[in-house]
Every structure is written in C-alpha cells, then in structure tokens.
Amino acid sequence: MPLHTNQPHQHSITFLPSGRGAAQGPPDPNYPHGIQLDLAQGASPSCTIDLPYPAPECGLFLIKCPLCEVNIAVTCAGRVDDPTRIIIPCRLQQVRSQPS
Ligand SMILES: [Zn+2]
C-alpha cells in the first residue's frame, strides 16, 4: 500500500544547540507568540509540524519527514519569537506522480 501524506506520520525533530547558549538580543516584538513558518507556500502536499516552543536555547531544529525523507533545518534562539510550527512541502507526491 503506497504511503500518502494524509496518513498520520511522525516527523523526527532533533534539536542541535549552537553552543552559544541563550540568545543575547531581545526577541522580535512583532512575534510575541512565535512564528509560523510556511515553507510550502501553498504547495501540495505539505506537512505541518508543531515544534517544541520555545526552543531551549540558540540552535537548530532538524526536521525530517519519514515519507519523503526531506530534511529541513530551522534556526531558533530560545526566545518568544521562535518558530512554533513549520509547514514544509512534501516531496512524496512529486516522486510518485511522475508520468509513467
Ligand atoms: Zn511529512
């Protein structure tokens, strides 16, 4: 049975500390409740992933979709303007929908 993005699947989320510790600068006042990052921009299919918020400190979240194995890195700073959610295009459909 072929995999499809509308079947529930667990994304792996790995936090990589940058080693700089907590952010020094103040958070962006425009995003007091975090940022939703939309990297899919309307592309379909896409995956929506809730991130641990706020991040523990400055670093990167590495996100991997188990269906299409795309890897995405998102920077974060352990502040209120960290990303709370990310939407990424899923490549699965493109791979499988190529004309045969
Ligand atoms: Zn996915």
Ligand SMILES: [Zn+2]
């Ligand atoms: Zn995917």
